Amino acid sequence: MSISVYFSFCTNGLLPYLEQQMRFLHEAVTNRKSRSLFLGAKRWFGQNKPGAASGTSVVYSKEATELQMRKLGDYYFMTRLFKQAYNCFHTCKKDFQASIQ
Secondary structure, eight states, rough: OOOOHHHIIIIIIIHHHHHHHHHHHHHHHHHHHHHHHHHHHHHHEEEEEEOOOOOOOOOOTOOOOHHHHHHHHHHHHHOOOHHHHHHHHHHHHHHHHHOOO
C-alpha cells in the first residue's frame, strides 16, 4: 500500500475518532470527578467500622473513573500530548493508591 492510503486513513478516520473519544472521556471524567467529591468526603467521615477486615483486592468496572482517566491518558500519549498524558497518569496513580488504602 502506498503512503497516501495510510495518510488518508489517519487524517480521515483515526484522528477524528481519537478526538471524539478524548472529548467524550474528558467530559465523563470531569462529571464523575465532581460527583465523587461528595463520596470521598463520605468515605473519610463515615462508613469506617472498627474491626472490619479490609482487603487490598480492588476490582474496577469498565465505567470506573480511574480506568476512564487511564484510557484518556493513553489517547493523549498516542496523539503526542505528553503534558496532558502525564497529568492523567499522575492523577490515576493517586486515585489507584487511594482506593487500595
